Amino acid sequence: MSITAKNIWKRFDGKAVLRGVTVEAPTGALVALLGPSGSGKTTLLRIIAGLEVADSGAVQFHDDDITRHSARDRNMGFVFQHYALFRHMTVFENVAFGLRVRRWPEQKVRDRVHELLNLVKLPEMAARYPAQMSGGQRQRIALARALAPEPKVILLDEPFGALDAQVREELRHWLRRFHDQFHVTSIFVTHDQEEAFEVADRVIVMHDGKVEQAGTPAEVFEHPVNEFVMKFLGRVNVFQTLLKDGRVLLGNVEMPVGKGAVVETGSGKADVYVRPHELDIGRTADTGNCIRGKVVHINPAGSVVKVRVHAEDFGLMVNVDISPEKYRSMDLRADDQVFVSPKTAKIFEPDYTI
Structure with missing residues (x-):
């Protein structure tokens, strides 16, 4: 399922934070929105998810316009930087939450949760609470929860930003292996060039509310189109x-x-x-x-x-x-x-x- 945001404009307090942005995530691709703080990455991701409303522009699944659909009706999984797990719920209940909201049959809920806990290699954590887990484990549970309702697209907002360097690197490798196995169309936000180049199939470099360049990691690094991209992508x-x-x-x-x-x-x-x-x-x-x-x-x-x-x-x-x-x-x-x-x-x- 491909997703496209076309000519997106968004202003906060009269200031444009997105200025005619167009991006596309092809079916089955893992796309990174890369740029410094304030470039509009997270705002764009939230508009794609339906958590923010664009002033103008459109969001499409293939040829279907979903611009006016609610976040729930878009059937997207969202993974936040700080996990956003329910502290008073066990891991099992956290992953099951979205399924129960959608009134899945109880046996189907149990089967799906156990399937996902095995997928993220944490089946033994079902009865634990988030506070009893490491940061890396919590982020994997957050991904399992996002995957639970069988979304068409996964959106990740700086998913590894709150983790230390070693755990961040391990989770990057894990996410890449996971994506290679399941090919869920995914978009993730990061300001870390190494993270984007290591994980993504396609990189979209953003700055000051617009797209500076889009392409494969090799294309963007080896053939920057302007000074900003050249300077932003590593030492020069x-x-x-x-x-x-x-x-x-x-x-x-x-x-x-x-x-x-x-x-x-x-x-x-x-x-x-x-x-x-x-x-x-x-x-x-x-x-x-x-x-x-x-x-x-x-x-x-x-x-x-x-x-x-x-x-x-x-x-x-x-x-x-x-x-x-x-x-x-x-x-x-x-x-x-x-x-x-x-x-x-x-x-x-x-x-x-x-």
């Missing part, structure tokens, strides 16, 4: 360059941005963006097209070694990511002189502002 070095005769120059260093209207017809200053892994580092200026600098800090923890270089000629701090193997082979240390060269770089239309 920003170099202020000169456009001259179809070249992009940082001093005598030419930035490999490729050809395009901005480069070929532009003049004056322009910001160029290079991610840390898109820079190479060496002890000699072999390529000739490189920035001289001094190592000021090295963080060798994890699968990537983060090297911070001071390029005194330009008054810049440059972040470079290298593999542990390269770090060991170079035997890098603080205060070493190095040469940094860009492997690729991006430039955007100069009139875009954040």
